[in-house]
Each structure stands twice: as structure tokens, then as C-alpha cells.
Amino acid sequence: MEALYQKIFDDPEFRDLQRRRSRLCWVLALIMLVTYYAFILVIAFHPALFAAPLGDETVVTLGIPIGVGIILLGFVLTGIYVYRANGEFDRTTAAIVRRLHDSD
Amino acid sequence: MLHRYAGGLAAGFLVPVAVLAAGDAPPAAAVRGAVNTTAIGMFMVFVIATLGITWWAARRTRTTSDYYAAGGSISGTQNGLAIAGDFMSAASFLGISGLVYTSGYDGLIYSVGGLAGWPLVLFLLAERLRNLGRYTFADAVSYRLQALPIRTLASCGTLVVVVLYLIAQMVGAGTLIQVLFGLPYEAAVVLIGVLMVLYVSFGGMIATTWVQIIKAALLLLGSTVLAIVVMARFGFSFERMFVEAIAVHPNGSAVMAPGGLVSDPVSAISLGVALVFGTAGLPHILMRFFTVPDARAARKSVFIATGLIGYFYLLTVIMGFGAIVFVSQNPDFLVDGTLRGGNNMAAIHLAEAAAGDLFLGFISAVAFATILAVVSGLTLSGASAISHDLYASVLRRGRASEAETMRLSRIASLVLGVLAVLLGMAFEGQNVAYMVLLAFAVAASVNFPVLFLSMYWRRLTTRGAVAGGSVGLVTAIGCMILGPTVWVELLGHESPVFPYKYPALFSMLTSFAVTMVVSLLDRSPAAAREARAFDHQYVRSITGMGAAEAARH
Numbered sequence: 001m002e003a004l005y006q007k008i009f010d011d012p013e014f015r016d017l018q019r020r021r022s023r024l025c026w027v028l029a030l031i032m033l034v035t036y037y038a039f040i041l042v043i044a045f046h047p048a049l050f051a052a053p054l055g056d057e058t059v060v061t062l063g064i065p066i067g068v069g070i071i072l073l074g075f076v077l078t079g080i081y082v083y084r085a086n087g088e089f090d091r092t093t094a095a096i097v098r099r100l101h102d103s104d
Numbered sequence: 105m106l107h108r109y110a111g112g113l114a115a116g117f118l119v120p121v122a123v124l125a126a127g128d129a130p131p132a133a134a135v136r137g138a139v140n141t142t143a144i145g146m147f148m149v150f151v152i153a154t155l156g157i158t159w160w161a162a163r164r165t166r167t168t169s170d171y172y173a174a175g176g177s178i179s180g181t182q183n184g185l186a187i188a189g190d191f192m193s194a195a196s197f198l199g200i201s202g203l204v205y206t207s208g209y210d211g212l213i214y215s216v217g218g219l220a221g222w223p224l225v226l227f228l229l230a231e232r233l234r235n236l237g238r239y240t241f242a243d244a245v246s247y248r249l250q251a252l253p254i255r256t257l258a259s260c261g262t263l264v265v266v267v268l269y270l271i272a273q274m275v276g277a278g279t280l281i282q283v284l285f286g287l288p289y290e291a292a293v294v295l296i297g298v299l300m301v302l303y304v305s306f307g308g309m310i311a312t313t314w315v316q317i318i319k320a321a322l323l324l325l326g327s328t329v330l331a332i333v334v335m336a337r338f339g340f341s342f343e344r345m346f347v348e349a350i351a352v353h354p355n356g357s358a359v360m361a362p363g364g365l366v367s368d369p370v371s372a373i374s375l376g377v378a379l380v381f382g383t384a385g386l387p388h389i390l391m392r393f394f395t396v397p398d399a400r401a402a403r404k405s406v407f408i409a410t411g412l413i414g415y416f417y418l419l420t421v422i423m424g425f426g427a428i429v430f431v432s433q434n435p436d437f438l439v440d441g442t443l444r445g446g447n448n449m450a451a452i453h454l455a456e457a458a459a460g461d462l463f464l465g466f467i468s469a470v471a472f473a474t475i476l477a478v479v480s481g482l483t484l485s486g487a488s489a490i491s492h493d494l495y496a497s498v499l500r501r502g503r504a505s506e507a508e509t510m511r512l513s514r515i516a517s518l519v520l521g522v523l524a525v526l527l528g529m530a531f532e533g534q535n536v537a538y539m540v541l542l543a544f545a546v547a548a549s550v551n552f553p554v555l556f557l558s559m560y561w562r563r564l565t566t567r568g569a570v571a572g573g574s575v576g577l578v579t580a581i582g583c584m585i586l587g588p589t590v591w592v593e594l595l596g597h598e599s600p601v602f603p604y605k606y607p608a609l610f611s612m613l614t615s616f617a618v619t620m621v622v623s624l625l626d627r628s629p630a631a632a633r634e635a636r637a638f639d640h641q642y643v644r645s646i647t648g649m650g651a652a653e654a655a656r657h
Contacts, residue, residue, distance in 0.1 A: 051361030
């Protein structure tokens with residue numbers, strides 16, 4: 001078992017997969033964090049921006065679609081990750097483990 | 105202004121109910137309502153059904169894996185519902201809708217903050233946690249670090265969060281039930297204590313999960329119906345809803361814009377840190393990832409939970425605006441110009457105003473069920489830390505039998521239940537909002553840094569984790585005591601020693617800094633061993649190899 005773990009860790013295909021996986025994780029995490037803190041900072045420093053109505057005909061302010069949009073963004077980002085991880089990433093990982101296990 | 109306001113708001117998001125009203129008036133001022141037989145009847149149906157489930161679960165609970173992790177038999181979708189249930193407390197339901205009712209847009213700020221942590225839990229923690237641990241997050245941290253000190257630290261982090269959270273829930277529940285059901289405060293607190301101990305000690309994780317799933321489904325159903333009824337009154341036009349709300353709300357068109365919630369940037373960011381990283385360190389939520397069979401289901405459960413929580417938060421915004429139009433002008437719901445039972449009652453009164461008595465009973469019963477399900481999850485998490493981490497792993501050095509560990513867990517849940525009831529009574533009528541803020545700050549400053557660094561930073565050592573986690577714990581508690589809420593408002597001092605209301609930003613950064621510095625200075629042989637074990641842990645955390653076997657041990 002110990003040897004197999006080491007072989008997986010050193011495997012070039014596994015390393016390549018992990019590079020792609022961790023890039024996706026961090027990019028998605030940064031999108032969420034940057035968006036959320038930008039939202040909070042606008043509210044702290046320049047709330048007037050969100051108080052502006054969307055148009056002459058409506059009372060809906062810019063802040064409403066942005067707030068709702070961030071909630072939807074969170075949902076969409078989790079969806080993207082689960083789609084990639086439960087599909088491509090899991091398949092590739094399983095294939096690597098099988099290949100190295102059989103070669104034992 | 106900012107203080108009182110922001111404190112109340114934070115409470116509104118995190119604490120159940122009436123505690124929020126504590127921002128303005130002490131919860132003791134809550135009037136005991138008339139005895140509501142419809143609500144009590146519907147709640148009884150919920151109690152009987154959940155006790156039936158507990159009996160069924162108890163017969164299926166044979167091993168520690170069944171008891172702590174439902175034998176890994178919960179599906180991704182079921183777990184998603186249960187996670188959403190853990191997070192959609194009465195606080196979010198009544199607190200956020202009450203916040204929208206009083207301040208409009210500011211309620212949405214809390215909804216966004218409550219959601220923002222979930223994607224991070226998925227991207228950074230969920231699957232690795234599932235692959236490394238068995239029953240508690242301490243399992244994952246002690247995978248390559250020394251079990252005794254790490255589990256002791258993690259148990260402290262867990263128990264502090266659980267007890268603070270339980271007190272807040274108990275005080276909120278007692279007050280809410282006083283108003284909703286017309287029952288005395290003490291009776292409500294004891295009733296909740298007894299039921300949660302029954303669920304947890306007999307039914308373990310299987311019962312706790314199903315109670316949570318049923319409650320989540322009821323809460324989503326009730327909120328959806330209420331939102332549809334409200335929107336139907338506006339011809340399903342958001343524009344009309346907003347126009348009518350602006351017309352009757354004392355702040356006029358200001359309800360559509362950010363108000364005074366976060367005018368101080370440091371507090372704003374610190375609150376954001378507590379919400380986002382605190383969510384990622386809540387022990388009763390982290391524990392849920394062990395109830396699913398594999399990483400795939402763990403990921404799916406966060407996806408489902410994020411969707412449900414986001415959807416639910418949008419409904420609370422509709423309920424809040426609906427209450428502005430239908431409740432704020434109706435003399436039936438007002439006492440001396442303010443809302444009967446406090447601003448957190450907005451959604452409850454709306455149920456009566458928009459859909460009648462029967463629906464009011466249903467929504468009240470759902471609110472009670474919500475509290476009950478959340479305290480059960482907390483109690484199970486605390487009992488697991490005591491029995492699995494402290495007793496079986498630390499005191500008995502892993503030599504305790506399964507039967508012995510489970511027996512201790514049942515005793516621990518009883519002790520936690522008694523403690524929660526006693527503390528709930530001791531804090532009656534007091535402002536306990538700061539306790540939930542503190543619970544989130546501790547989760548963000550002890551549990552999250554240790555868990556995150558153990559998975560992502562090879563150089564983390566046991567010494568570093570214990571030093572940083574302990575300092576984080578002390579900093580969070582110290583800053584809260586010396587800050588404006590406790591030092592000035594509760595203890596009556598002139599000015600705070602620590603100027604900010606939310607300590608999370610400072611305590612979390614301190615925790616990370618101390619952990620990293622001590623780890624880097626650690627030249628012990630143990631530190632070298634721990635660094636070498638990182639590759640092994642890494643492969644396991646990604647592939648899940650061996651995780652299935654470990655779960656069966």
C-alpha cells in the first residue's frame with residue numbers, strides 16, 4: 001500500500017491532473033472571495049453605487065440584481081466544480097490508480 | 105448607531121429569533137402569546153414522527169460508524185438537504201426576513217454573506233475531509249499529526265463552538281415558543297432539551313440526519329408557499345412589491361439601498377471573515393461529510409446544499425418585503441407601533457396575514473422544528489468530540505471498545521443536554537447575540553486554520569497547530585470580552601479595550617501566523633516525520649484509497 005501511494009504521488013499523469021484540479025479550485029475560490037469582498041467593500045465605502053435605480057421606469061436598484069447575482073454565482077461555481085470533479089477528475093484518478101495497481 | 109444596529113443584525117442572521125430583538129429591547133420583554141392549539145398540534149405530529157424515526161434508527165445503530173456517521177449510508181442529495189437544514193436555522197428564517205422587514209436591502213447583505221462560504225467549503229475542504237476522516241474533523245487533522253494534542257485542541261474548538269451556539273439557540277427557542285405557542289419559557293427549554301437528548305443518544309447520526317432532512321423539507325415547503333402567496337398578491341411582479349413597500353416603509357426608497365449595516369470597513373471585513381471562514385469551521389457541519397459513502401457524494405451534497413440555501417435566502421427577502429406591505433400597516437400585529445413579539449416575528453405574522461390561521465400554525469410548528477433539528481446536530485457534534493476524540497482516542501489511547509465509546513457518547517449527549525437547559529435558563533432575558541458571533545469567530549480561528557493547513561501545507565507540525573489553535577482560541581475569546589459588546593454593553597465599562605465588534609479577522613490572522621511561525625521553527629524529529637507523511641496523506645485525500653476501509657474500522 002505504502003509503495004503504491006508513493007508511485008501514485010510520483011506519477012506524471014497524476015501530477016498533471018492535480019495541477020489542473022488545483023488550478024480550477026483556486027480560480028473558482030478566488031472568483032467567489034474577490035466578488036464577495038468587492039460587494040462588501042462597495043457597501044462600506046461607496047453604498048451610493050448600489051442605491052442607483054436601474055432605470056427611469058423602475059424602483060429596482062443596482063444593488064438588488066448584484067446581490068441576487070452573487071448568490072446565483074455561488075451556486076453556478078459549485079456546479080462547475082462538481083461537474084468537472086465528479087466527471088473528468090474522478091475518471092482520470094480512477095484510471096491512474098488502476099494502472100499503477102495492476103503494474104504492481 | 106452602528107453598534108446596536110450591527111449587533112442586532114448579526115444576531116438576526118446567526119441566532120434564532122427573539123435574540124435579535126435584544127438589539128433593541130431585552131427578549132424578556134417578549135409577551136407570552138395566547139396558547140396556539142393548531143401550532144401545538146402540528147408540532148406534536150412532527151415530534152411523534154421524529155420519535156418514530158429515532159426508534160427505527162436506534163434499531164439500525166449497531167456500530168460506532170452507524171452512530172457517528174450513519175454508516176456512510178446517506179446519499180449526496182439527502183446529505184445536501186441535511187446540510188441546508190443545519191444552516192437554515194430559525195435565525196435565517198425569522199432573522200433575515202425580520203431584517204428585511206426593518207431595513208430592506210441590508211437583509212440581502214446577510215443572505216449573500218451566508219452563502220459565500222459554501223463554494224469555499226466545496227473547493228477546499230469537502231472531498232479531502234471525506235477521504236481523510238471517519239467521524240470528526242479531528243480525524244483528518246490527526247492523520248499525520250500526533251493524535252493526543254491535536255484531538256485535545258480540536259475537541260476544545262468543537263466544544264466551545266457547540267456550547268456557545270447551544271446557549272444562543274436555547275434562549276432564542278424559549279423566547280420564540282413563549283410568543284408562538286404561549287408556553288412558559290422554562291417548559292420550552294426543557295422540552296427542547298429532552299427531545300434533542302432522545303434523538304441524539306438513541307438515534308445517533310441516522311436519526312439526527314433524518315430529523316434535519318424532514319425539517320429542511322418542511323421549512324422549504326412552508327417558505328415557498330408563503331412566498332408564492334405573497335407574490336400572487338402583487339400579480340407576481342417584483343416591481344409592484346417594491347413600489348408598495350417603498351410607499352409604506354418609514355425609510356421610503358432607502359429600503360432599496362444599503363443602510364448603516366457596514367459603514368466601518370474593518371468591521372465589515374471582519375464580519376465577512378467570520379461568516380465565510382466560520383462556516384468552513386463549524387464542527388456539526390464538517391461532521392456531515394462523513395455520512396456519505398465517498399468524495400463524489402460529498403461534493404454533490406455541497407452543490408445541493410448551496411442551491412437550497414441560496415433559494416431559501418431569496419425567499420426570505422420576498423417574505424421580508426411582503427411583511428412590510430401586509431404586516432407593518434395592520435393594527436392586529438402591532439403593539440404601540442412596533443411589531444408584536446419583536447421584528448423577528450415578521451415572517452410569522454405574514455403567514456397569518458397572507459394565508460390565515462391554519463398556515464400560521466404550520467409555520468410556527470416549522471419554526472420550532474427548525475430549532476430542535478439544529479440543536480440536535482450541535483449536541484451530536486459535541487458528544488462525538490467528547491466520546492470519540494477525548495475519551496476513546498486521548499484518554500484510552502484508542503483502546504476503548506465500540507460499545508464503551510457509544511455508551512460514553514450517550515452519557516455525553518445527556519450531559520450536554522442538561523448543560524444546555526441549565527445555561528438556557530441562566531441566560532433567560534439576556535442578550536446572547538455575541539455568543540454566536542464568538543462561536544463563528546472560534547470556528548474561523550481554531551478549527552478552520554488547523555484543518556486547512558493540515559491539508560494544504562506540508563510544513564505544518566503538531567507543535568505549530570497546537571500553538572496557533574490555542575492562541576486563536578484565546579484571541580477570539582479575549583477580543584470578544586474586551587470589545588464593545590461585552591466590555592462596554594454588558595460589563596458597563598467606559599470604552600472598549602479592543603475597538604472592533606467582530607474579532608474574527610484578527611483572531612484568524614493571529615492563529616495562521618502563530619501556527620506557521622511555530623511550525624517553521626520546529627526542528628524536532630516528529631516535525632520531520634510529519635512533513636514526510638504529507639505525500640501519503642495527499643494521495644489518500646485525493647484518491648480516497650483506504651478511506652472505505654478506515655470507515656469500517
